[in-house]
Amino acid sequence: MSIFIDQRTRLVVQGITGRDGSFHTRQMIGYGTKVVAGMTPGKGGQLFDGVVPVFDTVGDAVRETQANTAVIYVPAAVAASAIFEAADAGILLIVCITEGIPVLDMTRVLPYLHERGARLIGPNCPGLISPDKSKVGIIPGNICRPGRVGVVSRSGTLTYEIVHQLSTQGLGQSTCVGIGGDPLIGTNFIHCLSAFQADGETDAVVMIGEIGGTDEQQAADFVQQAMTKPVVGFIAGQTAPPGRRMGHAGAIISGSSGTAAEKMAAFARAGIAVMKRPADVVPLLKERL
Amino acid sequence: MNLHEYQARDILRRQGIPVPPGEVATTAAEARAIALRLGGGRVVVKAQVHAGGRGKAGGVKLAANADEAAAHAAKILGMTIKGLPVRKVLVAPAADIASESYVGIIVDRTSQRPVLMVSAAGGIDIEEVAAKTPEKIHRLAVDPRYGLLAHQALGLALKLYRDMAQARAAADIMQRLYAAFYAVGASLAEINPLVTTRDGAVAALDAKIVIDDNELDRHPEIAALRDTSAEAPSEVTAREAGLTFIKLDGNVGCCVNGAGLAMATMDLVKYYGGEPANFLDIGGSSNPQKVVSALQIITADASVRAILFNIFGGITRCDDVANGIVQATRSLPLKLPLVIRLTGTNEELGVQILKQAGFSALTDMDEAVKQAVAQVKAA
Numbered sequence: 001m002s003i004f005i006d007q008r009t010r011l012v013v014q015g016i017t018g019r020d021g022s023f024h025t026r027q028m029i030g031y032g033t034k035v036v037a038g039m040t041p042g043k044g045g046q047l048f049d050g051v052v053p054v055f056d057t058v059g060d061a062v063r064e065t066q067a068n069t070a071v072i073y074v075p076a077a078v079a080a081s082a083i084f085e086a087a088d089a090g091i092l093l094i095v096c097i098t099e100g101i102p103v104l105d106m107t108r109v110l111p112y113l114h115e116r117g118a119r120l121i122g123p124n125c126p127g128l129i130s131p132d133k134s135k136v137g138i139i140p141g142n143i144c145r146p147g148r149v150g151v152v153s154r155s156g157t158l159t160y161e162i163v164h165q166l167s168t169q170g171l172g173q174s175t176c177v178g179i180g181g182d183p184l185i186g187t188n189f190i191h192c193l194s195a196f197q198a199d200g201e202t203d204a205v206v207m208i209g210e211i212g213g214t215d216e217q218q219a220a221d222f223v224q225q226a227m228t229k230p231v232v233g234f235i236a237g238q239t240a241p242p243g244r245r246m247g248h249a250g251a252i253i254s255g256s257s258g259t260a261a262e263k264m265a266a267f268a269r270a271g272i273a274v275m276k277r278p279a280d281v282v283p284l285l286k287e288r289l
Numbered sequence: 290m291n292l293h294e295y296q297a298r299d300i301l302r303r304q305g306i307p308v309p310p311g312e313v314a315t316t317a318a319e320a321r322a323i324a325l326r327l328g329g330g331r332v333v334v335k336a337q338v339h340a341g342g343r344g345k346a347g348g349v350k351l352a353a354n355a356d357e358a359a360a361h362a363a364k365i366l367g368m369t370i371k372g373l374p375v376r377k378v379l380v381a382p383a384a385d386i387a388s389e390s391y392v393g394i395i396v397d398r399t400s401q402r403p404v405l406m407v408s409a410a411g412g413i414d415i416e417e418v419a420a421k422t423p424e425k426i427h428r429l430a431v432d433p434r435y436g437l438l439a440h441q442a443l444g445l446a447l448k449l450y451r452d453m454a455q456a457r458a459a460a461d462i463m464q465r466l467y468a469a470f471y472a473v474g475a476s477l478a479e480i481n482p483l484v485t486t487r488d489g490a491v492a493a494l495d496a497k498i499v500i501d502d503n504e505l506d507r508h509p510e511i512a513a514l515r516d517t518s519a520e521a522p523s524e525v526t527a528r529e530a531g532l533t534f535i536k537l538d539g540n541v542g543c544c545v546n547g548a549g550l551a552m553a554t555m556d557l558v559k560y561y562g563g564e565p566a567n568f569l570d571i572g573g574s575s576n577p578q579k580v581v582s583a584l585q586i587i588t589a590d591a592s593v594r595a596i597l598f599n600i601f602g603g604i605t606r607c608d609d610v611a612n613g614i615v616q617a618t619r620s621l622p623l624k625l626p627l628v629i630r631l632t633g634t635n636e637e638l639g640v641q642i643l644k645q646a647g648f649s650a651l652t653d654m655d656e657a658v659k660q661a662v663a664q665v666k667a668a
Contacts, residue, residue, distance in 0.1 A: 277553075
């Protein structure tokens with residue numbers, strides 16, 4: 001098993017001929033992901049690297065290749081439009097890597113997806129990887145190892161740091177999901193925790209949050225009520241000042257809410273083992289496995 | 290991006306919301322002239338600065354006449370509020386106020402919708418109202434596909450006013466505020482206070498608008514409102530170089546790739562007994578020039594005693610960062626101790642480049658942070 005992606009994932013890459021899209025498509029193919037189609041308007045009929053057929057629309061790509069998952073590498077100005085198009089083509093798992101999408105665009109995109117039953121991961125996320133099965137996005141494959149720990153995170157490189165600690169100390173991963181650093185995202189902690197709880201190949205979950213919003217607090221309630229698997233949690237931004245956006249659009253303490261202290265306390269109340277620093281992840285997991 | 294009060298008032302006025310007159314002055318003489326144009330009577334002189342708590346800091350003063358307005362302006366224009374210099378004041382007639390309410394719009398992360406918030410307890414910090422008397426705030430999540438409907442706006446307005454004419458006027462203002470929110474790409478738009486005057490009119494006395502930075506490319510006319518003189522110079526330099534930089538009070542300069550890792554690095558500095566001097570994310574791109582700019586910004590802060598690089602290469606390549614460090618230190622010799630942690634994509638290449646230039650690199654994050662903190666304590 002694993003969650004959201006595996007060997008059955010058939011991927012269409014939106015923006016396959018762009019700088020980031022082409023680089024990461026090669027990385028994904030190299031990792032073993034089934035990249036069945038690319039999409040760039042005006043480049044339909046071409047073959048990417050001589051192997052992946054490129055289409056003008058996602059609809060064409062789905063009809064011709066039975067793609068079931070889309071990944072988006074297009075510029076922020078047209079990213080919302082790319083998500084709408086993927087949903088309209090019947091894609092049920094859409095992963096948006098693009099950073100910088102206006103939040104008001106997302107207020108229109110999200111209801112559209114809900115109506116069609118499509119899941120969005122991101123935007124502004126590194127994507128996800130089920131080690132040795134499939135990778136969709138930009139998480140470096142070489143730091144991951146197959147195994148039984150699920151990882152869900154709002155961050156990119158901090159996730160790599162923690163996954164690296166897991167892999168080098170013998171704890172492989174079932175799936176690592178980067179849910180994104182924006183205030184409005186398609187898939188939140190609870191969606192991932194619930195999928196990991198149901199996944200027969202996941203024994204424990206690492207949850208990496210940060211300041212801003214109340215997603216982690218709600219996730220803590222969910223863990224307390226609905227999870228039997230052990231969860232280890234980290235919150236970045238203990239030293240962040242209030243009122244300042246710490247890089248990620250969603251990482252901002254508003255007034256006195258959304259602080260790291262508040263989130264860590266919610267974790268502790270829910271029985272989640274709280275990491276004080278990234279290096280605590282392996283010892284805390286080993287105590288609980 | 291924060292707008293000044295006078296800029297927010299202009300946006301509301303263009304949207305058809307009643308806003309009392311008022312103009313911006315950059316000198317005491319201009320403030321006097323504006324006060325005279327407004328009739329020479331009572332005016333309020335307000336600092337235009339991107340910081341809350343202006344009133345408490347002495348940045349808002351009532352003047353009985355034009356001379357007093359000039360005197361207040363002279364004083365306020367020299368002030369620094371929360372580290373930011375005041376270079377402009379708004380001069381507006383002192384309104385004859387009968388009631389003060391609050392109307393605001395934000396995007397709510399939980400419902401994922403724009404939410405209108407109104408309260409009859411206006412004129413004060415809404416965070417304080419929310420904390421102490423949350424029952425005094427009424428909220429409505431708006432379906433963005435249909436916008437704020439007339440009956441919804443009137444329903445909220447009736448929480449503020451019993452008089453039907455005033456409620457209708459307030460409802461109209463709310464619909465226009467909602468339209469402005471989407472039109473300018475705001476992440477926050479508030480009128481505080483929304484007042485009624487002795488003659489019964491409803492008007493927006495003070496306004497605050499924050500623009501989503503991600504909207505600026507599609508709204509050049511809004512982007513042009515940016516007032517770099519009202520921002521911290523180091524943050525302006527960083528933004529122009531494509532970096533995210535936030536100055537903090539400590540002395541360990543941090544240069545990290547990725548926002549989450551940058552926060553975790555600051556936290557780890559604190560964990561090992563140090564104080565981070567800044568948040569700095571060089572982003573995901575592979576551009577040595579960014580590293581050069583980052584080092585310039587960090588070293589411009591006189592309180593920095595040691596510099597810590599924490600790079601986990603993914604899209605960012607370690608050799609690019611190493612090249613940036615070598616270039617930067619060549620053009621601007623470092624007087625401060627430098628601790629470098631490099632791991633991930635092209636790590637071996639990066640370490641080799643650094644070695645040839647006489648630097649060493651670590652691969653463990655905790656080890657690097659400990660060394661940086663120790664360097665500061667030894668300095």
